[in-house]
Amino acid sequence: MAHKTDIEIAREAKKRPIQEIGAKLGIGPEDLLPYGHDKAKISQSFIDSVQDRPKGKLILVTAINPTPAGEGKTTTTVGLGDGLNRIGRKAAICIREASLGPNFGMKGGAAGGGYAQVVPMEDMNLHFTGDFHAITSAHNLLSAMIDNHIYWGNELDIDQRRIVWRRVMDMNDRALRDIVTSLGGVANGFPGQGGFDITVASEVMAILCLASGLEDLQRRLGDMIVAYRRDRTPVYCRDIKADGAMTVLLRDAMQPNLVQTLENNPAFVHGGPFANIAHGCNSVTATTTALRCADYVVTEAGFGADLGAEKFMNIKCRKAGIAPDAVVVVATCRAMKMNGGVAKEDLGTENVEAIRKGCPNLGRHIANVKGFGVPVVVAINHFVTDTEAEVQAVKDYVAEQGAEAILCKHWAQGGAGIEDLARKVADLADSGSANFAPLYPDAMGLFEKIETVAKRIYHADEVIADKSIRDQLRQWEEQGYGNLPVCMAKTQYSFSTDPNLRGAPTGHTVPIREVRLSAGAGFVVVICGQIMTMPGLPRVPSAEAIRLNGCGLVEGLF
Template structure:
């Protein structure tokens, strides 16, 4: 018997009016701005009331995962399911998620609203356009790009060196043909010819700024601190020098307000911001997380991709800047994904293979060890698939228990909150115990190169870091300019602890090759690009867009 698709389940969900969902968070109708009947933005009054009320009251629970595989892990599904599970056992819980990017929706990854009976809805609207936040971010980013080229055209009073402009353009789509482009072709009326390129919107520093800013004043200050390029004397030119920061902030005024939706079980979820976790810092917005913590007793949030990327950046960047500290961590895995990490091909995952599960647990174990380095208690959430056998599940649970980590076999995809109840009870008790002793992996005053090396050695288990000489010089220059206390954001493949996507499991004996570094002065971190990671992805041979269409009734079909 075939199961209904995620979008069919979402389409048939019984949604409550968004004002009723808002009331669950103590919000009055005048404190939310409805976008139709089933989504809304938190109004300025609600956010001001949150700040005036003293901030955090809730426990913060981080959901992360093993390294992703084509077999699926179910991190967002678990985040939603756990939020539903906490509410089902009588807790007042809210969920905080990132917004999906159009690029992956039409590419290979698909959407980012969970799945089965553990979804946020309306699934189709959230995955496609939503409330327009990403379009506003793209517009603000590209306004700055246009003002840079306009400044060059009208005399370049700032003496900005056209060869040293670092600000590119963005598009919320996977389009490899735009990675490197030439602009200004066609004669003097079209500006100066120069080489530039496009990144995907979720890699924009504007996206990172929106997700890390505390309020509108902080947003405008950070936008003004963006470095767009350098003069011939190597001194930086900022967005505020071009007088672009005010207009950019104006474009982002409504995008700064968190979006409120609901789960299939009608529990509140704030979905806001969406930086990628391999090429950016991979967490939803600080403003949404803090708003949720002020309105709910438990807040379940996630960090993108595996714990080596999303969780590391959540803890070393977001928590450091926002003053947050998780009370518990859930590490998500699936038997199918563990078997792939143990060397099983995707086509053979339906065959029982306990030995491969045990071999793949090395990836799970390394993530557990890494989370412990931050002083945080961890629970393993194992997503059950129909092809999993009891022997395979027993092997994972025994592996975790031997290391003092409780593991729960969850069926929330098929059963909703009823399938994750036991883990919800344990996580709530764990968060209430106050056992967390959160400490970032490195201190602010550690050098930039040393911070990269610390993450590479402690989290990726690399033997060291290979820096091109110009990269080392650039890091030293930034330290001399006063940027040495910033955290680092390492952009690498999500599929492996190493920079090689083919090295699954728990590889050792590798070196992290850093080919380029970028200073995100407005966001407040230094990006280190490792290996072949691209800031503008491409579409696969058979993109998901080929299956997305409209039904005769005008409904979107084919999203997953």
């Protein structure tokens, strides 16, 4: 029997009007700003009105390092939300918005899959409610105002060689990574070197996701460092007087979006920083609002636990004053086999030995998450080709690590296929056994923080950094930024900075290529190895297969 594609399943969804979904969380129609019939923004006045309510339980879904075999972290997040509602718990899910870059590249969308999806799938994976466009516009308004300030006499004495604010766009376009600007003579300004990052790597995106409200948003935008003067003193966004106009552009984007799962349960979809180059979590506003409206909130952090979960704990939880009550680590038998050395085309064949060989990757993620003082359960995201022996091998391994692995069939069966995990997660969250603590204290030096993450999470032997990078970190400490957490930008495919090194490697080194101060977001970005803040498209991008069919419906999205 041919399986239906994700988009075919999504198109058959029996969606309820978004007002009905809001009502499940006590959000009245007057507090929903509808975008069509099936999506809405939640008003700031509602968000303000629920702040004194008790908080629900927070469940984080993370995963092993991603492989081409697929893990299904978002699918599990959505399925678990549906499963909790099926067993009678009042649950909401919180996920990030999709970037157009990977949609048209190779990763695809970010709305789940199979019968564990958030809808409307096409809208969510394309322009949605325009939040990313607003972030892109606000970011590039600042770029234009910096160049304009220099053009009209440079009153702030900006050293044009030390402009650190790059431009952004929400597309994978490697040609724009490093560019020359303002060619063409006097009327176009002074020629300079510039470049583009992808919108999800913008500090404006990080700020939108970490800000507690519009006032905090404007303050953080003002705190962003955009350039340095000849005497090396920083020039802030507020010196350029761009923070007010940027806040105006971001006013609606700050409000979380409400949509629904295939089983008509509420889903907050807001913000979208990548976890390999930014902090990889949905917005603090969405998560904290959901916690005031539901008894259980299931959220995810991007890529493997070495990136998303580490940043969720060390950056988002630290900044937002929240903590997870339970953590789910998603794994698949296919990915275990791949970590054990099996080629993608051979994954359909039973290979229990390869699973045992690949399981140490999962084991390390379990140990790392436990290191934050939170209870862990493993979700085995079921594929039809999995055999009983393979599933049992994963369960046995996880039991040896002092945790439990539960087989989940939400992709094929929706919430009904994940009830066992839902019960276990609810028990863990209700047990009060979480004793959460971040990995390092605020007061630790910046380079020591980098070493702590590299050694404790990546199991590296050492961190290599040029003297210029160490000097830069020391300078930021002297300027009062030493208490910030670090946001590691590295490949998602490995614990190391080598994307081809699978499993649980030890004895490797972490080379730091560059450090960037995100003073508004409140962290230091540490760029490791060859990671790019502007991805490129693959040889055959997904965009080649995306089209409208004869009925005017989108085909080819996944």
